[in-house]
Amino acid sequence: MNNSRILSLLSLAAFALLLAVPTQAQNDAAQKMDQYLNGLRPQKPSSDAPSSANQSQSGRPNGFKSDATTACSYPFTSGSGATYMNYCVTVNGTLANFESPSGVEMLDQLGAIEGYGVCVIQTGGVYYDDNFADSGNWLAPVTLTQTDTEVKIERRPADGSFLLTQTISKVSGAAPAARIVMTLKNTSGVIRGFYLIRSAEFVPDQAGTTGIYNETYDASTDSAWGYIPYFATYSSTSGPYGLVLNNVDEPIPASTSIVYYGYDYNSPLGPNPCQPLEFDIVGDKLTVGTLVNGVGSGAVLYALILNNNQSATVTLRYMPF
């Protein structure tokens, strides 16, 4: 078994132990997740129905939405040709698209599935927004600032347990990137453990036109990515381009960071924040690891421990490759 995987699993286990109530918390998390999912998830025809039963012909799920939106609110553009970058941020702080180089769109193929998730370990509280759907327990987002280069958006859950502030900035020039700074503040009144996750369904550039969403996915400690290989072993209508979600530096302050890593999995939807390696947000079982010629997603997960009113800041970036 990969060292980091051992480390990750051990760390997560240690993290749970550190929080003193691992078994009950896990059970609570599972129960609460079931409640969430039962309320949000569309009914499947039968228990044996494949996970694709609720998916369109394109392989993308049809279904529910609440405050989640794919509508573009804050567009950012730079460069031209090979250095062109165009992305748009929704009111909720998710990405509605990412195009770079010019003409190569790697998130929005009939809608982008990109966003964030938070799990409060002790309570099992699940909070997510991946454009396709949200957990239904967020207050309205607040746009703090907006300029030509960045937008800063604040959002808190209805139960007031934390505050998530995101600053999304364009890095223009020869090697363009979208930089995402996420600050999670514990406003629960007590020390809490959190999983903070950023995830994206990377999609090939012609998927929306051809209905072929398959590509190749993988991940490392610092990154998760999706791409079409230049010399692919499978047929694709899309060009050999990729998009990587890359962690930058370490969570700040370092004392808040338990573990972080990237991973990819075989679902187009965001992961369940409290069972991020096991289920997506509609409860479909995940398989993590190298995915060749499939429909998948990538995520970077941070396990954080925060004192009351303490914040942790993580930084990521989307880069074409």
Add this chain to the structure above:
Amino acid sequence: MASGRERKNRFGIIGKRRKNVKNTFRPLSLLSLAGFAFLLAVSTPAQTPARVTSMADIIDHRPQKPSSDASSDANKTLSPHQQTVVPDSTEKCSYKFTSGSGVTYMNYCITVNGNFTNFESPSGVEMLDQHGSWEGYGVCDYETNVGYWDYGYADSGNWKAPVKVTENATEVKIERSTSDGMYLLTQTISKVTGESPEARIVMALKNTSGQERVAFLSRFAGFLPDKGASESNLNENYDGSLDSAWGYIPDYATFSTPSGPYGLMLNSIGEPAPASTFLFNLGFAYNSEYGPSPCIQTNQDTQGNTITQGMVINNYGSGAYTYGLSLNKNETSTVTLRYLPF
């Protein structure tokens, strides 16, 4: 399967990655070049960008020499000096660059010839130098089908001595001409420090042949996992896209490895300048640890081994990035790449 065993079988090495490689300049056949063009035109099932197809068209419409003449034609381009040139490839560190600490740490070193002898980032994660680093550059002159390369472990024997133009705390600039005076390659390698460190490589290829030329300019890297040497397991995953080539250990690998889940990417930045010189570009991975033969890059490595391009999983391999360039007399084309950990 441990790559160490494979390497031992193949190279007779135990616990050491490299052996000295006989430095042989291999005449390259036009037939093989035509094969390269064919590959560029049709072999990738993924959608081939128009510019690559255009390059294939260019090559396909050129008069083809009989393949039986290829070797002799190639040899005719070699001056007596070239044919007696003593190889001067080296993996010795000459220009060292360091920045940051911990996860933002970066350390790499450049040889007198402009190769990387190592790339370490983050701290403790070395992704080129596992008992030696195989990294470097290649040029193919399409007209003569002559290749010029230096990959650290060996070179083509047809380069003049390098000239260091400038050196400071952040970059080194190195010039090198081919022995036959056809090309001048100027490399400026700079460190980009900060939270996302990288090594940036600007390669300027000048046509000094006295007439219009088509050239392939390449960068090659033998990506390696961080515990490759100490644990005698150099296997990892490799792949390429239009803009990049890379090697890595997956976070949730389906195979056992003593190395951590880190990767190193060779990424092209922008397009060759001026745009008029730009014919095509591509990144690719393949199943050999040797550099590609510059004139038949997707077919053969410098040892004459046939290579298979495309994704490599849990095996040894390499990555390369290639530009097709059209250069008028005395014209220079500049390309930019970077090594970044991911």
